[in-house]
Amino acid sequence: MIFQIVPAMLMVVLLPLAEARAQADHPLVGRYEGATLRDRAEEAFTAYPRIIGFESGTPLIELREGRLTRLAYDNPPGRSTLEVLRNYLAALQARPGFRLDWECAGRADCGSTAPTPQGRGWNGVNGMNVGAGGDVRYATGQISTGTTEAYIAIGVTPRRTLVHVLEVAPMRTQMAFPRAATPAPAIPDAALPDAAILAAELARLGRVTLPGVFFDLDEHTLRPGTDAALTQVAGLLRSQPGLRLRVEGHTDSQGDDAYNLALSQRRAAEVRQALIEGYGIDPARLAARGLGEEQPVADNATPEGRARNRRVELVRY
Known part of the structure; x- marks a missing residue:
């Protein structure tokens, strides 16, 4: 009617x-x-x-x-x-x-x-x-x-x-080529995540920053080069069957607050989905939450600080 x-x-x-x-x-x-x-x-x-x-x-x-x-x-x-x-x-x-x-x-x-x-x-x-x-x-x-x-x-x-x-609207296919051709930044082996270190930090603090997770600017799709990080998280979850993790996304303070919050939520959800689909993790053991720029760990006034604030964290719950 x-x-x-x-x-x-x-x-x-x-x-x-x-x-x-x-x-x-x-x-x-x-x-x-x-x-x-x-x-x-x-x-x-x-x-x-x-x-x-x-x-x-x-x-x-x-x-x-x-x-x-x-x-x-x-x-x-x-x-x-x-x-x-x-x-x-x-x-x-x-x-x-x-x-x-x-x-x-x-x-x-x-x-x-x-x-x-x-x-x-x-x-x-x-x-x-x-x-x-x-x-x-x-x-x-x-x-x-x-x-x-x-x-x-x-x-x-x-x-x-x-x-x-x-x-x-049609898909803008011309945007895919530069993104696919851009390699993920190289990080030292010592900075790559390790399941044992992740487990220890979760036991000590209840949360840990996950290095080695890469996104393009203003995008939420995972870039090549993140497999090492996700493999370690999957190994951690398999070694502790009772462990439940919340994937939290964080951004720096540049840009609109609401946009940053939505972007961080999409990124956290993307990591969660990658663990479910690519590594067979039970969806009931994973949650996703975006916090935008609400919880900085460094000064947003410097490039180095903003880089630290753009992060993915794992939280035990």
């Missing part, structure tokens, strides 16, 4: 492009008035499984590729999920070229906790974590502006609204 709301009563604020970017909202969607941006993450090119229905106990998925933006907002108090989603839809439907593809209300109709090949719930499918509560509303549609074609998904819970925007 498509709801109509008098435009003057809309509480979803669609900002001008420049202002929206400055406030970190997505210019195609905007935010519900009074909501607080909690997190924003972007991927320049990815495959996104858009949930477009729920039939026979299984979410229906449509795979799209392009630039993905994920946003999470804390809702203002006292607003129902119905009110929030209706306002989003009314604001989007006021835009030329928008089409609503699917809308649902409630866990049973949406299938937000249904089993999928990636696990239980939407979070394993595309990262839209609406939780296990029953009061969830969801809508997805597409918009074509003449210059932009995008797919929009909105999930609303009593406390939070999640917005995913997939802008159709």
